[in-house]
Amino acid sequence: MKIPTKGRTAEDVLADLRARQAGDTDWRHGRVFSLVYHAGAEHEQLVKAAHAEYASANLLNPMAFKSLKQLEKELVAMAGSLMHGAGVVGTVTSGGTESILCAVAAYRDRARAWWPELVVPRTIHPAFDKAAHYFGVRLKKVDVRDDLRVDPRAMAKAISRRTIGLVASAPQYPHGVVDPIEEIGALAQKKGLPLHVDACVGGFVLPWLEKLGRRVPVWDFRVPGVTSISADLHKFGYAGKGASLLLWRSLADLKHQIFVATDFPGGIYASPTMLGTRPGGPIAAAWAALQAQGEDGYLALARQAADASDALRTGIRALGLRVLPSDSTIVSYTGRDLFAIADRLEARGWSVDRMHRPEAIHLTVTANHAAIVDEYLADLRAALAEVRADPTLAKQGTAPMYGMAAKLPIIVARRLVGANVRKLIAEMYAP
Ligand SMILES: Cc1ncc(COP(=O)(O)O)c(C=O)c1O
Incomplete structure (x- = not known):
């Protein structure tokens, strides 16, 4: 297949795209789980329109796209307050996996250890395996108890001189249980280790369930030992695809997430996330979703x-x-x-x-x-x-x-x- 010799009209191209979707899974009518989070036709239209407003904007240069930088700041502030943090900082990423990749890279860099190991529950999302694989970190996987939550005592036993941090989930993907984060937070503080909470799936639903009076274990920045949280806007934030947050308790923690190259002839290059060019559409769509809901x-x-x-x-x-x-x-x-x-x-x-x-x-x-x-x-x-x-x-x-x-x-x-x-x-x- 080649690029068409003569360009096609916009109507023709869009009609073609719509026709191609006929064989895709029908996610709007509830027969699909986990891939798409749909909050109705009106919300979908808003998300699309907001995405389109910023489809060409690029957060690679926040000085050029000041409004986009402000949207990112506001997303971080809204999430930080929802998750009970004061002065929380962070970045938008393209999804849960990117938030986790950034977190693991930052944990590795802050530790400067020779043989870095993270102590994680066996039920942790494979994005951590991917991060470990990419960044030369070993995962020490700890068994879960009969109630499917990780055993903090087993985590304590798995900690060694090589440990650079602990991870827990709120909730873990397979069964939806929240690990005992208060106990793990206390352990992290006792051992002087940072703790990452993967709330990719729970970050934008557990707080609302708690407000509705349902029993939700405390998992967020209220737990003193929690250093960072990954929370996906494109899951229970009902945003468009391509938006997650990596939140840090303080700027001193976030610092390790920033990558800098100083000798590039094109200029000093600094970037907080895995992506270079950072698409504006998903950020604007996520901001619009939070505002509209x-x-x-x-x-x-x-x-x-x-x-x-x-x-x-x-x-x-x-x-x-x-x-x-x-x-x-x-x-x-x-x-x-x-x-x-x-x-x-x-x-x-x-x-x-x-x-x-x-x-x-x-x-x-x-x-x-x-x-x-x-x-x-x-x-x-x-x-x-x-x-x-x-x-x-x-x-x-x-x-x-x-x-x-x-x-x-x-x-x-x-x-x-x-x-x-x-x-x-x-x-x-x-x-
Ligand atoms: C607990 C948890 N962490 C991380 C991820 C990865 O998120 P993404 O697929 O957006 O990269 C998921 C996805 O389902 C998840 O459930």
């Missing part, structure tokens, strides 16, 4: 998500499946022949997130799922009945793959190791 809007969205997750848990339990613990609106459940059940749900038009260790189905429940609870439970009942009625189905099932949407039969996946998966995924990029 306001506290009342987010409280209503959180209430809808919480009620929907409660109703799903009740319905799933009633079908004889086991619901795993959660402190958030993430619902996960397990049971016999689960991946075969997942396949039957997919045949009914649901996009199903599968997990392993233990095998479970995962639902990131947002406000947009309030409308599908009954339909989901009815389809789950039917899927379950089909699998129970046909023993050949129970032997099948598609493997749990997170991230890249590749599909593998479970029989094949169990025999694969990382290198094979790498080759398989690389093939997706073949011309």
Whole structure:
């Protein structure tokens, strides 16, 4: 394929783009979980319009785009106050993974250790594995307790002279539980270590759930040992894609995040994040989302998500499946022949997130799922009945793959190791 010899009209190009989306997953109607956070058509239009306003703006040079720098500052200040920090500083990044990459690089640089190690729960998001891989940091993974939260005593035992920091999640992605951050914070202070809280998925929903009177363990800057927090605007902030925050308790902490190259003939180059050019669209869209929803809007969205997750848990339990613990609106459940059940749900038009260790189905429940609870439970009942009625189905099932949407039969996946998966995924990029 080549760039067209003669340019096409804007209408033609846009019509083409719209037509191409026909085969994509239908995320607006609640049949997809975790990939998109949708707060209704009106909100979607606003996010798009705000994004368009700043589509060409570049925060690589904050002096040239002063208004964009101000939007970033205000996003950090609003999030800092939501998460009970005074004088919190930070940067917008392109997503949770970039916030985590920046945090790990900064922790490494502040420690200046020869063999840097981070002590993390086994349930930590793979963005930390990626960061560790990129930046030469070793992750010491600590087991979780029966309640799926990390054991702070096991974390204490894993600390050594090589430890450069601790990490915990609020909540962790797989089951939605919040690690015991108050205890881990106390441990961090006792050992003189920084603590990063990964609130990528929880940062913009746990505060609202707490305000609604639900039991949420304290996880934010109220915990004295917390040094930094990653919180995604493009998840429960219902912003457009490409926006997260990396927040630091103080400027002395943030300092290690800044990269500087002084000998470039093009001028002294300083950059706080992984990206060089920093797109303005996602920042403006995120700012617009917070302004347009306001506290009342987010409280209503959180209430809808919480009620929907409660109703799903009740319905799933009633079908004889086991619901795993959660402190958030993430619902996960397990049971016999689960991946075969997942396949039957997919045949009914649901996009199903599968997990392993233990095998479970995962639902990131947002406000947009309030409308599908009954339909989901009815389809789950039917899927379950089909699998129970046909023993050949129970032997099948598609493997749990997170991230890249590749599909593998479970029989094949169990025999694969990382290198094979790498080759398989690389093939997706073949011309
Ligand atoms: C707890 C947690 N951390 C980090 C991430 C990574 O975020 P992103 O996919 O935006 O890079 C996720 C994504 O789901 C998450 O749930």
